């Protein structure tokens with residue numbers, strides 16, 4: 001009797017600790033970023049850091065630590081990726097869920113899953129040898145390593161997430177709605193766009209947020225294909241250096257304990273907060289979505 | 295006059311034969327009831343008539359369905375037009391998760407009506423025709439999901455009426471409703487038959503007896519008997535029909 005209770009308590013304790021440790025790890029990471037990051041502001045005024053355009057920590061005499069250019073670069077590359085990936089992803093999901101024949105669906109789904117498994121280095125490689133030259137050729141540029149290239153590759157990388165999560169959402173829409181629409185003389189595409197998608201809008205939004213979450217944090221591909229010029233970009237054809245690329249490139253070489261070192265942690269903290277925020281919103285929307293169904 | 299005629303109609307889902315050589319004549323401006331035990335193919339028969347079975351990839355028909363004398367399954371048939379002219383009300387009320395107004399306007403909008411005034415007029419008329427207007431006229435913009443089951447079903451009827459079909463197919467429209475809701479729909483059907491040809495599938499025999507002019511008894515995919523409702527319910531020709539309507543099986 002007593003033994004059973006002890007056992008139960010132990011099991012309970014085990015699951016509780018594993019559950020709580022994920023939260024602790026997450027908090028730990030954030031605290032580490034924060035504690036080191038804030039030390040930047042001993043030397044650099046907060047607003048100079050946040051709104052300064054020039055990032056030049058190794059300049060002799062007067063280094064500058066403005067992150068605005070890299071924030072704009074990140075936003076630009078991400079936004080570009082969203083603009084490309086959202087219509088493509090939702091369209092594909094709709095096609096797979098509602099329009100494709102079972103046979104086409106069976107071929108498309110594994111292909112998309114394989115897409116999700118491509119290592120980011122390989123994507124970067126494709127960006128350099130394929131997408132870059134194509135962009136340079138089409139737009140008559142000397143180099144195709146720019147924001148647009150990054151957007152295209154990030155779009156491709158976030159597509160599998162957007163497609164599979166959207167497809168699940170579309171499938172969860174009761175068939176009754178679609179039949180009612182067909183019975184009124186609507187075509188498949190009309191039904192998809194005007195009935196099915198609005199009925200699962202929150203699921204679609206969640207899929208996009210998860211896709212973006214992935215795009216914001218992606219480093220290797222972006223670092224390889226965007227050219228890494230630390231300046232304020234003026235168009236998608238400019239070479240840009242994103243927040244992730246800055247951290248990845250510079251953290252390995254920066255002397256421990258310098259302002260530059262801490263500034264990189266501050267950048268990391270901002271990045272962490274952003275992608276945490278996006279994922280949180282996605283999660284909230286999904287929960288609301290599930291409640292709406294129940 | 296016969297609005298819809300089926301000639302040796304058979305329906306297959308893959309290898310499985312669901313309907314067997316059905317010959318049926320649906321008279322215009324009447325209510326025709328299709329009765330029969332669950333799984334005998336009533337819904338399937340109804341869904342042949344607006345070609346909703348086209349959505350099931352492995353379905354296939356043999357024989358013919360004539361709609362106003364024209365082959366419904368001919369090469370050059372415009373399925374969209376067919377579904378516009380032959381409306382349907384489903385077993386479970388299935389309004390869209392949109393407002394009351396948009397539920398009815400949907401069918402109009404996809405058929406190209408954009409004029410706001412015209413939309414509002416038709417919405418109002420359809421709701422009046424379905425007897426729902428008085429109950430919802432102040433909540434046209436609330437979600438249809440907030441209506442009661444019976445109201446939802448009448449909304450679905452209004453939605454079907456809005457695009458002015460000639461035929462209305464009803465697949466057990468009252469099976470999810472309480473007696474009061476059922477009564478309202480039956481009343482409505484009798485009113486609507488002046489203008490529309492109605493086919494109702496039901497496994498409620500009292501309902502068939504109450505509302506219909508003609509009745510067909512379907513059993514295991516075969517049309518056992520078809521005739522005037524009075525006759526079917528008083529002096530059925532077939533033993534099977536008699537057993538079914540007297541409740542000996544079903």
Ligand SMILES: Nc1ncnc2c1ncn2[C@@H]1O[C@H](COP(=O)(O)OP(=O)(O)O)[C@@H](O)[C@H]1O
Pocket residue numbers: 307312330331332333334335336337338339350
């Ligand atoms: N999509 C489908 N695929 C295969 N078989 C089906 C499908 N829909 C219905 N059936 C079968 O067709 C038969 C008739 O079904 P149905 O027309 O729904 O009957 P009823 O409406 O009279 O209850 C049943 O045996 C059912 O299992």
Ligand SMILES: [Mg+2]
Pocket residue numbers: 336337338465
């Ligand atoms: Mg049925």
